[in-house]
Amino acid sequence: MKSLLIALYAATAVAAPTPAMTPVAIDTYMRDALEATGLPGVSVVVTHGGKVVHAAGYGHDSQGRAVTANTPMRVASVSKSFTAIAVMTLVERGKIKLDEPVAAQLPGFRMTDPRAARITVRHLLNQTSGLSDTTVDIRELDSSTSLADYTARLADDGLRADPGTRWEYCNVNYNLAARLVEAASGQGFGDYLREGVFGPLGMKSSAVSDQVVKPADGHNSIFGAWLPRPELPAFLNDSGSGGVITTAADMGKWLIAQSGNGHPLVKRQSLETMHTPTDLRDYGMGWGLDQETGQLTHSGNLFTYTAVEAISPKTGYGIAVMTNSAALHDDTYDIMLGLTAMSEGRTPDRPGGGRHLFELVLGVIALVALGLGTVGVVRARRWAALRTGKPWWRTGLRLVPMIAPAAVLAAYPDLLSFLMNGRTVTWAQLTYFPAPMSITLLVTALAGVLVAAVRICVLRWGGPGRSSSPAGPLRAPVPGRN
Template identity: 55%
Template sequence: MKSLVFGLVLALTPAPASVDGYLDDALDATGLPGVSVVVTHGDRVVHATGAGHDSAGSPVTADTPMRVASVSKSFTAAGVLTLVEDGRLALDDPVRRWLPTVPGGVTVRHLLNQTSGLADSSVNIGELESTRTLAEYAEVFEGTLVAPPGTTWSYCNVNYDLAARVAEVVSGQPFDEFMADAVFEPLGMHDTAVGGAAADGYNSLFGMWFSRPELDGGPAVNGAGGVVTTAADMGRWLVAQNGHGPFPASLLETMREPSAVDQYGMGWAPADGLLVHSGNLWTYNAVQAIDPSTGYGYAVMTNGAGLYDDTQDILDGLVSLTRGESPASPGGGRQTFEWVLAGIGLLALALAVLGVARARRWSTRRLAQHPGRGRLRWWVWTCLRMVPCLLPVSLLVFYPQVVSFISAGRTVLWAQLFYFALPLTVVVAVAAVAGFAVLVARVWRLRSAW
């Protein structure tokens, strides 16, 4: 029976050639500049590879450093939990014991479960992103709770940056050194570091990629999104996450256990039978997943970021391969969406040219209805007729607030909108300029009514 099961597993395990072929197809379909992936099963790496290129022109391989953004949270959680396993802190210890600026009642568990009651709306994200060390970050931190700790879930990077600072204080080491000693080196992840170096990533503008340095915001060594790693090293991490590494079962179980108020554990969340966590920076995207029922692990990392994240689609294809299914071709979503935006931008320009050209005719009709000076009703109605021109201008003025609102309350700053959201930002700006131009032309033509 054992030999039959082993043979079945080998039959279902994707061959390296099929992974390579799928990755090449995915690169063509998505247009991504570079992508690296790894598939693991049980205690072995099935295949780690890469395709495309980085901003220096070098080919992306399994050993190319990639930023993994919020995938870093599972690493931070593992590091903090090693301190718990060693008895140096407890999950229900109050954070205020080490960080006096944190509101009372918040525990280490709350930070890792994202149930602290902190949210982007309750902290000064701009001020925190001006800091350069975790010590400075915790010192300037000021936040109020949107709910009592442990009663609600809110995804907030601040939780994991504060957790990283707790690890620094308890361990007596800088966070990057602590993570190297507690997590990376024990797993043999010699090419992984918090705050490590990686080539510039890419942003997309109407289907075209161009390289840009990662947006500078907050400490480079942080707990929420600072890990730089490779596909080869991610393979070692995923093997350990499936129970074949130095982490005790109790640590892995704690990471995956949902909180009392949400399915999110500590850097992992269930989705379609998998445990997953994604990550989005301004020029890089990543996603990782493990399947506890089969022992498979997956990671996808790209050096490009746009309005549409292709990493989940590529991950779905890898999962299909391991299940003996034909993967759907990923891609097209980003290109289609950005082409639609480009069309909207061109339409706004065309309407602006038409509106300016017809401003004389428009004003002539309005002036023909002028009953004489001092008629308030005519002026009110004329101004109301020009309100549509101001709508795109108003959208531009409140653009960060609007994007933050539709991003489930995550705070998005102006500088960030010129990275991943660049196509949308350009279209909003073009529409605003177009509307303002038509407004000015109409007002200018109406000047004789004063």
């Protein structure tokens, strides 16, 4: 694998840009993408070798200001590649030992699980430490006030697997790595990034704190309407897993450096180490590898922002797409794939439609549930009349489909957590970009519970206006009579 990457890096130096990847062509594609996706705002940068081909912004922020290449946005987990290179700069200086235990290099790091003493720095960056959302208290960690506080709160947590034996995506790995940068450098993580990464690259509008760089307001899509919302409170400032705020213009400088051009932050060997996947997963250090194309990518998803970065050692192109919004469908990745196709001389697919389709289907389901619920309540007496004299358990079975959505709603966060391989999901999170799905489930559950409750009341007590006559509304119908 390493020889493949070296060959691809070598090809970068001689790769020629395809005619299609001109600023005009990219701009045309992006304007079409903005129209097709309906995103409130998006910024993009495309690099080739050591040059920026095109950097621009499209759409508007919540204040009606035009999004430009200099509009700051949160890039979420794209931050991990920045944390990884910060660590590697200290590895090259002998301040951090990549294959030595973290516990021996990070004062204050301890866990109840004795296996944690075997976690190395490489394990953290490769996401193979054994740390998991299922074995640490993510809610407690999200209320941390600093990386030191965050690290201390891990003391009563454990591991899911032996270090080095299982790949699992877990933000704790990169927040520990950020704390390690602080311990090794004697500086705050944000200060070290500013002086050791952002500064040397000329990324003047980048930071890991919204107290330093104010990002554009984020948005959520609620059945097609974009609503501006503050990002969900969590451990974001100085976070190594998702704290970076940057611009398309700055990301251009970053992509050039990650492609092995421009200002070298680390030696070529260190860059290759970051980009080389493990045997457990096609994931290096803050970068995933597409085995078919050789393209390196990493996406980022917060609750009101999405982003993606990609570099292709084969073609020499780098791409970053950032939006001030989050929805059930990630349009940034589709846009990146379209730009990748252009860079390879292929015709890109028109992005968009995924969010519209998902939310349309969910909206229709909610309206149907509301309609069926109304009919169910109106026809409660007729239903109860048909159930009179029937065994109670048969009546109970008839009610199960009505209350099933409520049972799903009660288990909603845990169910999604299971489907996401144990990633922690909270009720607060479900009110952000998953809101259309949450609203649909809530409407369906309430409609079902209301119908079941009304039918039980009518069956048991007859409900308002019940007749005392044997021929009243609860009397079973007589065959042959109108």
